[in-house]
Amino acid sequence: MNQIKKQVKHPLDDLLRIDRIPHIWCPGCGIGTAFSSSLIAMRESGIDLEKTVMVSGIGCSGRGAGYVNLDSYHTTHGRAIPFATGMKLANPELNVVVFSGDGDLFAIGGNHFIHAARRNVDLTVICVNNFNYGMTGGQVAATTPLTAKTTTTPVGNPDTPFNLPLLAYASGATYVARWTILHTRDLTESIEEALLNRGFSFVEVLSPCPVNYGRRNKENGIDSLKIYQDRTIIRNDAQPWELDIDFDRGIVLGKFIQTERPTCTDRYDNTCRPKEFIEGEKGLE
Amino acid sequence: MKPAVLTGEHFMTGDVACAEGALAAGCRFFGGYPITPATEVAEHIAGRLPEVGGTFIQMEDEIAAMASIIGASCAGVKSMTSTSGPGFSLMMENIGLAICTETPCVVVNVQRAGPSTGLPTQGAQGDMMQARWGSHGHYDIIALAPSSPQEIFYLTIEAFNLSETYRLPVLIMTDEMIGHISERVVIPEAKKIKTVSRPGPKGRKDRFKPFEPGANGVAPMAHAGEGYHIHVTGLTHDERGYPVMTVEAQKAMMAQLMGKIQRNLDDIIRTEAYRLEDAEVVIVSYGVSARTSLAAVDEAREQGIKAGLLRLITVWPFPEAQIRNLAKRVKGFVTVEINLGQIHLEVERCAAGKAPSFLVGHPGGTIITPERVVEALKESF
Numbered sequence: 001m002n003q004i005k006k007q008v009k010h011p012l013d014d015l016l017r018i019d020r021i022p023h024i025w026c027p028g029c030g031i032g033t034a035f036s037s038s039l040i041a042m043r044e045s046g047i048d049l050e051k052t053v054m055v056s057g058i059g060c061s062g063r064g065a066g067y068v069n070l071d072s073y074h075t076t077h078g079r080a081i082p083f084a085t086g087m088k089l090a091n092p093e094l095n096v097v098v099f100s101g102d103g104d105l106f107a108i109g110g111n112h113f114i115h116a117a118r119r120n121v122d123l124t125v126i127c128v129n130n131f132n133y134g135m136t137g138g139q140v141a142a143t144t145p146l147t148a149k150t151t152t153t154p155v156g157n158p159d160t161p162f163n164l165p166l167l168a169y170a171s172g173a174t175y176v177a178r179w180t181i182l183h184t185r186d187l188t189e190s191i192e193e194a195l196l197n198r199g200f201s202f203v204e205v206l207s208p209c210p211v212n213y214g215r216r217n218k219e220n221g222i223d224s225l226k227i228y229q230d231r232t233i234i235r236n237d238a239q240p241w242e243l244d245i246d247f248d249r250g251i252v253l254g255k256f257i258q259t260e261r262p263t264c265t266d267r268y269d270n271t272c273r274p275k276e277f278i279e280g281e282k283g284l285e
Numbered sequence: 286m287k288p289a290v291l292t293g294e295h296f297m298t299g300d301v302a303c304a305e306g307a308l309a310a311g312c313r314f315f316g317g318y319p320i321t322p323a324t325e326v327a328e329h330i331a332g333r334l335p336e337v338g339g340t341f342i343q344m345e346d347e348i349a350a351m352a353s354i355i356g357a358s359c360a361g362v363k364s365m366t367s368t369s370g371p372g373f374s375l376m377m378e379n380i381g382l383a384i385c386t387e388t389p390c391v392v393v394n395v396q397r398a399g400p401s402t403g404l405p406t407q408g409a410q411g412d413m414m415q416a417r418w419g420s421h422g423h424y425d426i427i428a429l430a431p432s433s434p435q436e437i438f439y440l441t442i443e444a445f446n447l448s449e450t451y452r453l454p455v456l457i458m459t460d461e462m463i464g465h466i467s468e469r470v471v472i473p474e475a476k477k478i479k480t481v482s483r484p485g486p487k488g489r490k491d492r493f494k495p496f497e498p499g500a501n502g503v504a505p506m507a508h509a510g511e512g513y514h515i516h517v518t519g520l521t522h523d524e525r526g527y528p529v530m531t532v533e534a535q536k537a538m539m540a541q542l543m544g545k546i547q548r549n550l551d552d553i554i555r556t557e558a559y560r561l562e563d564a565e566v567v568i569v570s571y572g573v574s575a576r577t578s579l580a581a582v583d584e585a586r587e588q589g590i591k592a593g594l595l596r597l598i599t600v601w602p603f604p605e606a607q608i609r610n611l612a613k614r615v616k617g618f619v620t621v622e623i624n625l626g627q628i629h630l631e632v633e634r635c636a637a638g639k640a641p642s643f644l645v646g647h648p649g650g651t652i653i654t655p656e657r658v659v660e661a662l663k664e665s666f
Contacts, residue, residue, distance in 0.1 A: 111345050
């Protein structure tokens with residue numbers, strides 16, 4: 001009996017608010033896997049977790065901040081990045097991780113994403129892309145594949161989805177990768193690299209949404225994973241403009257960009273602060 | 286390099302005095318976006334913050350500006366933004382977030398005439414009701430209305446102090462005229478300026494509940510990176526900050542958000558009386574229109590009308606008790622404001638039929654003249 005009563009600890013329990021479990025994510029949803037990868041990467045990276053903050057917007061992935069046992073902020077729809085920008089610039093010692101969804105980060109929050117990337121704000125942005133608005137019941141997103149069915153495109157999506165790595169690269173991100181939740185080791189490694197990269201780092205995670213996206217597109221949870229296995233190609237040297245989301249032609253995964261560029265804070269200190277101020281600060285150390 | 290507190294006598298605009306007041310209050314983060322007639326606040330503080338160890342950033346829009354100052358405040362840095370009508374509309378979403386998450390910050394609205402783009406370079410006081418209820422849901426807010434560059438300097442400090450004391454966004458509802466007028470501003474020595482900072486948590490980190498009210502009814506605030514592992518959300522939440530989707534949790538959270546203001550009205554509400562002791566008719570006004578009203582009181586008295594002025598320094602929460610008390614003994618009220626009747630409706634509501642209430646309003650773009658106010662007093666009483 002005693003052995004049965006003995007609670008088995010999940011290896012990530014110390015990073016989870018276990019008093020908030022069970023989570024809200026549906027059976028077959030991939031957010032949990034993306035979330036676990038993020039937590040493992042945080043721990044493995046060796047960053048100071050007491051100085052690490054998770055910021056989320058609104059949506060299914062936006063609930064991530066509510067489950068991590070670190071300082072965590074669940075903000076407004078689309079505004080996780082500008083909130084995180086203020087936080088990082090106010091206290092550059094913090095490791096600020098934005099964990100949110102595609103609708104939040106790229107439709108309502110698209111403008112904030114491109115500007116934070118342009119400034120190279122030292123943030124790690126993890127986007128769970130499940131191709132639709134899951135929390136509100138499966139509406140078309142800026143990432144929904146062409147012709148895919150959603151509740152607001154009942155006969156098929158007439159619009160082209162964003163190529164998110166290209167958008168990130170063109171906006172100035174200094175780390176850009178894309179994986180699926182099937183590629184957990186690669187994903188975890190990429191998130192770890194993104195956390196350690198000084199500058200705006202972006203990791204896109206393709207993730208199934210069987211309840212809202214899958215069932216309207218004849219794709220159950222396991223089908224999505226098979227697609228992630230069969231119709232993806234890992235090409236770390238791929239050019240960002242070769243990364244369109246098109247499952248018929250195949251989706252390219254990999255780490256596409258890792259480069260160095262002064263961060264927003266570096267440039268601000270070097271450009272805007274009077275020399276006397278910087279010298280005075282050094283004198284204090 | 287200049288110090289954070291520019292002690293001395295100056296000749297400066299209201300916008301610049303506002304920026305200097307923020308620095309004197311300890312503001313070290315400003316997220317802005319250009320908009321007439323508030324741009325000079327951002328321009329001035331953009332030059333000053335880097336030399337006092339602070340950070341200025343011009344964000345991509347006012348939504349982002351507001352989000353950034355909440356983020357900065359959650360990181361432990363006093364923060365502010367400034368804007369005018371169209372930007373104020375965009376900030377409403379995240380003003381609600383700051384209310385719900387009890388995040389101190391200061392928002393300055395240098396009002397211009399609306400609706401929409403309106404008269405960008407010409408002043409008005411048409412956003413007073415938006416200040417009260419502009420973000421969705423029910424909440425209490427604090428809004429201050431300065432009447433001069435000297436006063437905007439002090440009220441900006443006061444806005445920070447109230448915001449830090451009660452953990453909420455405090456609005457400075459000024460207007461283009463006060464923002465752009467240049468007057469003498471005296472800045473005292475730094476040690477004579479009273480500044481308040483949010484109290485931090487005490488006791489064991491693992492037992493800390495980020496929304497459990499302290500002795501004064503307001504929760505101490507832990508910041509990101511201090512090791513408290515707090516969760517902060519715009520969802521309805523309990524004292525731990527955890528989302529709770531129940532009617533009971535909503536009631537408890539609303540009682541906390543409203544109660545911390547309602548229990549402290551005496552500390553928050555500031556008004557100024559001018560020749561009010563024996564007044565038979567009371568002019569209620571604020572901001573630039575209070576200056577108009579001041580002249581009107583003297584002129585009316587010369588013409589034999591016993592007028593007095595109740596100048597609202599705090600507009601929200603509204604000084605209901607004062608209006609109620611005055612209504613018992615005066616002939617009536619005249620509210621002077623550059624809109625077509627916003628605070629006027631509040632005066633009328635609080636007078637509750639015990640004394641008539643009239644409006645001297647204006648659709649916006651210029652000040653109201655004292656002559657118009659005197660005429661209105663003659664016609665109404």
